[in-house]
């Protein structure tokens with residue numbers, strides 16, 4: 662099973678008869694779409710589930726900078742370079758909003774980051790794949806940010822106030838990211854035959870990992886049922902994956918690219934595309950640390966953290982001095 666490291670204390674959905682009166686009142690507020698705020702009482706398992714999901718999300722934003730960062734120095738034009746840098750900075754900002762949202766649940770950002778570096782918690786599987794050429798930057802924006810928005814728009818309505826509010830701004834920025842990726846793909850598809858072949862190759866490599874981003878199938882998803890009951894998740898993994906496929910296949914056609922799935926077909930009756938089977942063994946291997954770039958990502962993350970030590974120390978020293986000056990002035 663994919664879930665093993667973070668114990669939220671729950672292994673099945675709690676039904677109403679097993680709930681204390683306080684838990685029943687909490688569930689009634691969730692059912693009535695009342696947002697939960699940091700000072701409200703909440704079941705411990707709800708809190709832990711949020712800490713797990715929000716921190717994985719924060720780590721994904723931060724690690725997600727790495728595959729793109731490789732291409733800042735190699736972007737084909739000054740304009741593309743400026744756009745890519747802005748996008749990567751946005752991802753850092755998303756990480757910060759999300760770590761802040763997690764901190765409202767009584768955990769410290771430093772501890773969360775320590776857990777990431779120790780390999781105790783996950784980040785999105787997608788960032789363990791390499792970016793081999795410029796078309797990959799287009800494919801990441803188009804497919805990876807496209808999948809991220811599909812998953813994150815419903816999270817703007819999730820039950821936990823600080824997470825929902827962070828998602829509103831993140832989603833606005835993600836849609837710009839998706840457009841910039843599609844714009845790169847359009848430029849490559851309208852370019853030379855070699856450029857179009859690069860775009861096709863990038864789609865071939867990123868398609869299936871993008872579908873895996875939505876997590877295991879509903880039948881295998883251990884957390885979905887309870888998370889949906891608590892409105893931490895509003896749509897299931899398979900529902901979101903299907904929406905992504907339905908949205909993205911026509912975009913690939915518009916680009917003149919072929920989706921690398923021989924079984925892909927339009928089902929006029931259901932009004933949805935049907936896809937071939939996902940290679941879940943690959944997904945599990947990536948989650949276990951055996952993707953093409955897992956080790957490299959964590960190594961580079963740790964190095965960046967260590968290199969930034971002096972900045973954190975300087976910021977803390979500055980904050981201490983300012984607080985001392987302010988308390989002297991107030992005395």
Ligand code: BYC
Pocket residue numbers: 663664665666667713714717718719721722723725726752783784785786787805806809812873874875876877881882883884885888894898948
């Ligand atoms: N990668 O019971 P399930 C982005 C884990 S985009 C790694 O279905 P849940 C970005 C899952 O954590 C990406 N692990 O879990 C885009 C659980 O393990 P644990 C970030 C995965 O939580 C562009 C186990 O498998 N987005 O940030 O109900 C540029 C069982 O799964 C994955 C978010 O994090 C995966 N793909 O549903 C830069 C969105 N899928 O924890 C950045 C918020 C599943 O028990 N998160 N697992 O050890 C979510 O919506 C949900 O957490 C998921 C998984 C749909 C991802």
